[in-house]
Every structure is written in C-alpha cells, then in structure tokens.
Amino acid sequence: MASYMAFTDCSTSAPTRTFLFSRFRPRRGLPSIPPHLLQGLPVAGFRLPSLRITNSPSSFPKAAISTEASAMVIDGKSIAKEIRHEITTEISRMKDEIGVIPGLAVILVGDRKDSATYVRNKKKACESVGVKSYEVCLPEDSTEEEVLKFISGFNDDPEVHGILVQLPLPSHMNEQNILNAVSIEKDVDGFHPLNIGRLAMRGREPLFVPCTPKGCIELLHRCDIDIKGKQAVVIGRSNIVGMPAALLLLREDATVSIVHSRTKNPEEITSQADIIISAVGQPNMVRGSWIKPGAVIIDVGINPVEDATSPRGYRLVGDVCYEEACKIASAVTPVPGGVGPMTIAMLLSNTLSSAKRMHNFQ
Amino acid sequence: MASYMAFTDCSTSAPTRTFLFSRFRPRRGLPSIPPHLLQGLPVAGFRLPSLRITNSPSSFPKAAISTEASAMVIDGKSIAKEIRHEITTEISRMKDEIGVIPGLAVILVGDRKDSATYVRNKKKACESVGVKSYEVCLPEDSTEEEVLKFISGFNDDPEVHGILVQLPLPSHMNEQNILNAVSIEKDVDGFHPLNIGRLAMRGREPLFVPCTPKGCIELLHRCDIDIKGKQAVVIGRSNIVGMPAALLLLREDATVSIVHSRTKNPEEITSQADIIISAVGQPNMVRGSWIKPGAVIIDVGINPVEDATSPRGYRLVGDVCYEEACKIASAVTPVPGGVGPMTIAMLLSNTLSSAKRMHNFQ
Numbered sequence: 001m002a003s004y005m006a007f008t009d010c011s012t013s014a015p016t017r018t019f020l021f022s023r024f025r026p027r028r029g030l031p032s033i034p035p036h037l038l039q040g041l042p043v044a045g046f047r048l049p050s051l052r053i054t055n056s057p058s059s060f061p062k063a064a065i066s067t068e069a070s071a072m073v074i075d076g077k078s079i080a081k082e083i084r085h086e087i088t089t090e091i092s093r094m095k096d097e098i099g100v101i102p103g104l105a106v107i108l109v110g111d112r113k114d115s116a117t118y119v120r121n122k123k124k125a126c127e128s129v130g131v132k133s134y135e136v137c138l139p140e141d142s143t144e145e146e147v148l149k150f151i152s153g154f155n156d157d158p159e160v161h162g163i164l165v166q167l168p169l170p171s172h173m174n175e176q177n178i179l180n181a182v183s184i185e186k187d188v189d190g191f192h193p194l195n196i197g198r199l200a201m202r203g204r205e206p207l208f209v210p211c212t213p214k215g216c217i218e219l220l221h222r223c224d225i226d227i228k229g230k231q232a233v234v235i236g237r238s239n240i241v242g243m244p245a246a247l248l249l250l251r252e253d254a255t256v257s258i259v260h261s262r263t264k265n266p267e268e269i270t271s272q273a274d275i276i277i278s279a280v281g282q283p284n285m286v287r288g289s290w291i292k293p294g295a296v297i298i299d300v301g302i303n304p305v306e307d308a309t310s311p312r313g314y315r316l317v318g319d320v321c322y323e324e325a326c327k328i329a330s331a332v333t334p335v336p337g338g339v340g341p342m343t344i345a346m347l348l349s350n351t352l353s354s355a356k357r358m359h360n361f362q
Numbered sequence: 363m364a365s366y367m368a369f370t371d372c373s374t375s376a377p378t379r380t381f382l383f384s385r386f387r388p389r390r391g392l393p394s395i396p397p398h399l400l401q402g403l404p405v406a407g408f409r410l411p412s413l414r415i416t417n418s419p420s421s422f423p424k425a426a427i428s429t430e431a432s433a434m435v436i437d438g439k440s441i442a443k444e445i446r447h448e449i450t451t452e453i454s455r456m457k458d459e460i461g462v463i464p465g466l467a468v469i470l471v472g473d474r475k476d477s478a479t480y481v482r483n484k485k486k487a488c489e490s491v492g493v494k495s496y497e498v499c500l501p502e503d504s505t506e507e508e509v510l511k512f513i514s515g516f517n518d519d520p521e522v523h524g525i526l527v528q529l530p531l532p533s534h535m536n537e538q539n540i541l542n543a544v545s546i547e548k549d550v551d552g553f554h555p556l557n558i559g560r561l562a563m564r565g566r567e568p569l570f571v572p573c574t575p576k577g578c579i580e581l582l583h584r585c586d587i588d589i590k591g592k593q594a595v596v597i598g599r600s601n602i603v604g605m606p607a608a609l610l611l612l613r614e615d616a617t618v619s620i621v622h623s624r625t626k627n628p629e630e631i632t633s634q635a636d637i638i639i640s641a642v643g644q645p646n647m648v649r650g651s652w653i654k655p656g657a658v659i660i661d662v663g664i665n666p667v668e669d670a671t672s673p674r675g676y677r678l679v680g681d682v683c684y685e686e687a688c689k690i691a692s693a694v695t696p697v698p699g700g701v702g703p704m705t706i707a708m709l710l711s712n713t714l715s716s717a718k719r720m721h722n723f724q
Binding site for chain 1: 556563601625
C-alpha cells in the first residue's frame with residue numbers, strides 16, 4: 001500500500017465520537033472466533049484464555065486497554081508462524097519423497113533501501129522454511145532487456161518454481177512488459193492478468209492468488225470466521241490488494257461491495273458490513289462510526305505516522321483507527337502483526353504449491 | 363441469461379404492495395436523462411415530447427399506463443439502431459480508405475433451434491452494417507478436434523477479425539478448451555480470462571469488453587446518466603454479464619456492490635442503489651420495494667413466462683417487475699427492446715474495433 005508520513009492519530013487529533021456500543025455483545029449470525037486463534041486482550045478486567053497470547057503490538061494504543069475494549073485481536077504473527085511450520089513440514093516431505101526443493105527467484109533493480117529490506121526479509125523467510133532462494137541484484141541504470149534476460153533464464157530453470165520482481169522498478173522501465181514476461185506458471189505474486197481473470201471467473205481457477213489478499217482470507221479461515229452469505233466491504237480497489245480481495249470474498253460467497261476514493265459517504269456502506277478489508281494506505285481513516293458492532297476488521301494498511309516518543313521518530317498504524325475499532329468490532333487485525341506477516345507466508349505457500357504442481361506431487 | 367418458463371407475473375400472482383412514491387420527483391444528485399433518448403410514456407395524462415417515440419414493447423403491462431407511471435423507458439432498440447448506423451458509416455469509410463471489410467466468423471455446433479436463431483440473427487445484423495460473416499455449422503457429434511481445427515483456421519485468416527463460438531456446446535466438448543483456443547486478438551465476445559483480467563485491473567485495457575455488459579454501460583452513456591460516484595448494484599455474478607458489468611461500473615468510478623444467490627436480503631442492498639443492473643434470469647424478481655425512488659434500472663433478464671393470451675403461449679419479461687419499477691425508478695429498460703438489441707450492436711462494434719486495430723485504422 002502507498003504509505004506516507006502523517007500526523008493523523010485517531011486517539012488525539014481526531015474529533016471525539018460518541019459510541020452507542022461501548023461493549024460488544026455477540027449478535028446472531030455474526031462469526032464466532034475460536035479463542036486459541038485470538039491474541040488475548042484484557043476485556044472488562046479479565047484476560048481471555050489463549051494458546052497464543054503474544055505481546056501487544058508496539059502500536060497498541062493504551063486507551064484500548066480499558067474496560068471498554070472488547071474486540072479480539074487476530075494474531076497474524078502467530079498464524080503466519082503456524083503456516084510457515086506447515087510449509088516446512090511439506091517441503092521436508094517433498095525433499096524426502098521426490099528429492100525436489102522449491103526455489104524462489106527474486107529480482108531487485110536499483111538501490112532503494114526499503115526494497116532491499118523486503119528482499120532480505122523474503123530471503124530469510126525462504127531459508128527458515130527450506131525454500132531455496134535465488135537473488136539477482138541489478139544496478140539502477142540496467143536496461144529493460146537485461147531484466148528480461150534474467151526473467152527468461154529463470155523461466156527456463158527447472159529449479160526455480162517462483163519468480164518475483166521487486167517493485168517499484170526504476171522509472172525508465174515498463175513495469176507491465178517486465179511483469180508480463182514472468183511465466184504464468186511461476187507468477188507466485190499472482191499479478192498476471194490471466195491469473196486475475198481466472199480469479200474473477202466462475203469455474204476457472206487461478207494458478208496463484210496474490211499474497212496479501214490471500215493472507216487476509218486465510219486469516220478469516222483460520223479463525224473460523226464465516227464468509228458465506230456475509231456482507232463484506234473492501235476499501236480500496238488496487239490491483240495488488242483491493243480488487244483481488246473483493247474477487248476472493250465473492251468466490252467465498254460473500255456479498256461484496258467495493259468502496260474507493262470516488263465513493264461518497266463510504267461510512268454508510270462500511271457500517272453495514274460484517275467483514276471489512278481495508279487497503280488504502282490512509283492512517284486511521286476507518287473510524288469507529290464506520291464499523292457495525294460485532295464486525296470483523298482486516299486492516300491491510302501499514303502507514304508510518306510521526307511519533308516523537310518512538311526512537312525511530314515514527315510508528316506504524318493501519319487504515320483503521322485501532323482503539324475505536326477495538327470497542328466496536330468483534331475481531332481486529334493489529335498493525336503491525338496482523339496481515340503483514342501473512343503476506344510472506346503466502347508467498348512461501350505459493351512457491352511450495354508451484355513446485356508441487358510442476359512435479360505433480362500431492 | 364438462464365431462462366425458463368414460469369408463471370410468475372408481478373401484475374397478477376404477486377402479493378400487492380403499497381407504494382409510498384406513486385409519482386417520481388427528480389431527486390438532487392440523481393441522473394437526468396435527455397428526453398430524446400427515452401421512449402415516451404404517458405405520464406399523468408401527457409406524453410413526453412420525444413424524437414424516438416416507439417411502440418410500447420409487447421410485454422408492456424397495461425397497469426403501468428396509468429397516472430401513476432413515471433419512469434422513462436430507455437429505448438434500447440432505438441439506441442442500438444443509432445449505433446448500427448454509426449458502425450455502417452465507419453465500415454464504409456474503412457472500405458473506401460484502406461479496402462478492408464471487417465469479418466466475423468461464427469461457429470455453431472449441433473442443431474439447437476435457439477442457437478440456430480441466434481446465429482441467423484447475428485448473420486443478418488452483420489449484413490445490415492456491412493460486416494462480412496463466415497459461418498460454420500457442425501453436426502452435434504463432431505469432435506472437439508474438428509471445432510479446434512476451424513478455430514485455428516479462423517485465427518490464421520487475415521479476413522476474419524472476430525471469432526464467436528455459439529454456446530452452449532454439446533456436452534461431450536470441453537467449453538473452456540474451445541474458448542481458450544480463440545486468439546485473444548479475435549475474441550470479440552471478450553470472454554477470454556486474459557480479457558477479463560485486464561478489465562479487472564487498473565492501468566490495463568482489455569482488447570474486448572463482453573457485449574451485453576458493454577451494452578448496459580453504453581445505454582447509460584448514451585442517456586447521459588452519470589455513473590461516477592454513484593452507488594451501483596449488480597444482481598448476478600455470471601462470467602458473461604454480472605461480473606464484467608460490475609468491473610465496468612468500477613472502471614467508471616461507481617461504488618459497486620454485487621449481490622447473488624447467496625445474498626441474504628438483497629433488497630436491502632438494491633434499495634440503496636442509484637443504478638441497478640439485474641442479470642439473473644428470474645422473472646419479475648426485482649420488485650418495486652427493491653428500488654430506490656429515482657434509480658435507473660437496467661434489466662438484462664429475458665425470461666419467457668406463460669401467457670395464454672399470446673399466440674405463442676408465452677411472453678418475455680425481465681428480471682425486474684416492470685410495472686412496479688415504472689412507478690418508482692427514474693428510468694427503466696423494457697424487455698424486450700432494452701438491453702437485448704444492444705448485445706448484437708456491441709458484437710458488431712467489437713468486430714469493427716478489432717478490424718481497425720489489426721489494420722491500425724483510426
């Protein structure tokens with residue numbers, strides 16, 4: 001998601017709101033979440049028994065730790081860890097049975113620090129589960145042809161099962177040309193229009209589902225949150241998150257609405273939703289008044305906001321005003337520690353699936 | 363759309379409903395429609411001045427011709443005629459300037475009467491605008507390979523700019539294999555997943571947009587109905603109409619909701635919409651109570667219902683209870699005579715665009 005420094009903070013600068021629903025009462029038809037999949041939060045003076053109680057995320061607002069806080073925190077970090085463990089086991093089994101190790105190639109062009117960090121994290125994640133990683137780092141002034149040459153090489157390499165081009169690319173390159181060059185069978189990012197088309201169509205199956213939206217749905221599944229027949233709203237319509245998230249929700253038989261920058265009064269639509277997935281990159285945009293009591297909130301935004309009390313001078317917040325959401329929703333993903341860890345877990349999952357498919361390994 | 367014989371008729375067997383809004387008053391922010399694009403309807407004793415007054419469609423319910431009727435009828439037949447006229451002019455210009463005549467190949471397998479009628483109608487429409495039509499009729503027991511051979515031939519034929527395989531195919535054939543074989547550059551139906559993917563993605567352009575949803579949006583455009591920022595609901599999520607209609611509305615910056623068979627209380631969502639596109643094949647499903655006063659209704663359904671008074675024993679109705687919609691909506695497409703004629707007009711338009719693109723003709 002686009003992110004930028006902002007002063008917005010729903011606990012301080014935002015106007016005070018009155019909440020009619022200061023405590024969540026389970027509503028009929030709303031999803032119930034198994035306690036072991038939720039991060040324990042103090043609710044009205046007691047802590048929920050939890051197998052996965054983790055530390056509160058660093059951005060956890062103190063105001064939410066009050067008798068009014070009621071939403072359960074969906075612990076993406078813990079769920080992603082569980083998934084990585086499952087992947088490790090599967091990779092080990094595949095290696096033992098057919099001698100194949102899944103391989104992921106990452107191409108990095110230029111010297112953006114954030115991109116280099118992402119690539120490093122992906123490499124570390126690959127190592128942790130047993131995926132072999134291949135890395136190509138090209139200088140900023142490389143030509144499109146040079147990048148295409150490496151993609152072509154990885155397309156032909158039977159040891160590479162997934163290819164990922166780290167975005168953004170330098171401005172002199174045509175991103176579309178480069179992404180289109182990645183073989184559809186190795187497009188573990190799932191951004192190829194053929195994959196998106198198959199995702200949109202009934203009776204068709206994409207080879208890969210884009211990692212972040214796949215992670216959002218996986219969080220819902222692993223928390224036993226019903227999607228079928230539920231009213232879901234996706235905020236944002238990006239190719240990377242919003243649109244595929246909406247298509248995935250539709251495949252799960254949710255009734256789906258997509259709101260975006262041109263939507264008038266988005267809160268009128270979001271406040272009817274059982275499930276909200278927000279992916280706009282606007283810190284604290286989704287206020288408590290936007291949320292239906294008992295709704296489930298998946299917050300994809302990762303936005304740095306200035307924070308003089310932090311050693312780094314900033315902290316990360318989501319699109320959703322977390323402390324307000326905690327008072328109204330039944331479940332919320334924190335930022336960080338919610339959707340974020342799921343994205344890399346899904347990338348590893350896509351790479352494993354690709355290797356299994358290529359070698360017809362069940 | 364799927365269609366079947368049914369007894370449903372909102373003017374007789376359906377429960378009586380009370381309407382709070384017996385006469386339409388234009389609401390602020392709702393689209394106004396130029397009178398010349400609307401089929402004149404008697405409203406409160408007077409007939410709207412109209413350049414395109416046509417006969418009421420055969421299914422037009424008598425009850426709607428009363429002082430309560432207020433919606434304007436969007437005259438798809440007349441608008442489609444206008445489009446066909448524009449296409450004729452363009453084809454003539456292309457022939458004169460570069461000597462190229464657009465060509466459309468239609469493949470029909472088996473002896474279904476309805477399919478044969480559709481193919482005949484397409485052929486007639488081609489002739490009427492100057493598109494050269496190529497037709498292949500294969501027996502029911504043809505093999506998939508035979509069909510694929512003809513597709514391959516048309517793919518390679520420079521005089522063919524569009525290829526259309528009439529659906530449904532005999533059950534022993536794999537529809538997906540056959541449709542995928544049509545060259546993406548000649549997929550005038552726009553059903554290829556690569557086209558749908560591009561339609562779904564921001565910054566990408568499909569080569570072709572599926573004809574029926576394209577026709578729906580064209581009706582809105584030609585009636586100067588604003589889409590941007592409006593709340594739109596698509597009923598139905600088929601690959602052929604519902605899904606691409608939703609994607610098109612989103613590209614036009616509407617806020618889009620998709621309701622379907624798994625949606626609970628769809629009327630709660632549709633009754634908030636400024637624009638409804640219904641494509642489910644359920645006669646008279648959308649009742650007056652589902653419609654917001656002043657909304658615009660595009661009815662894609664074409665459903666035969668029994669009618670002893672008709673010489674054929676049935677008549678065609680839409681998904682929308684027309685007489686109720688007339689009292690509440692600001693504009694409605696009739697069935698027949700609404701979206702139907704637009705579908706073939708858009709097929710001709712796609713064929714012309716294809717020929718222009720192949721010959722780089724502006």
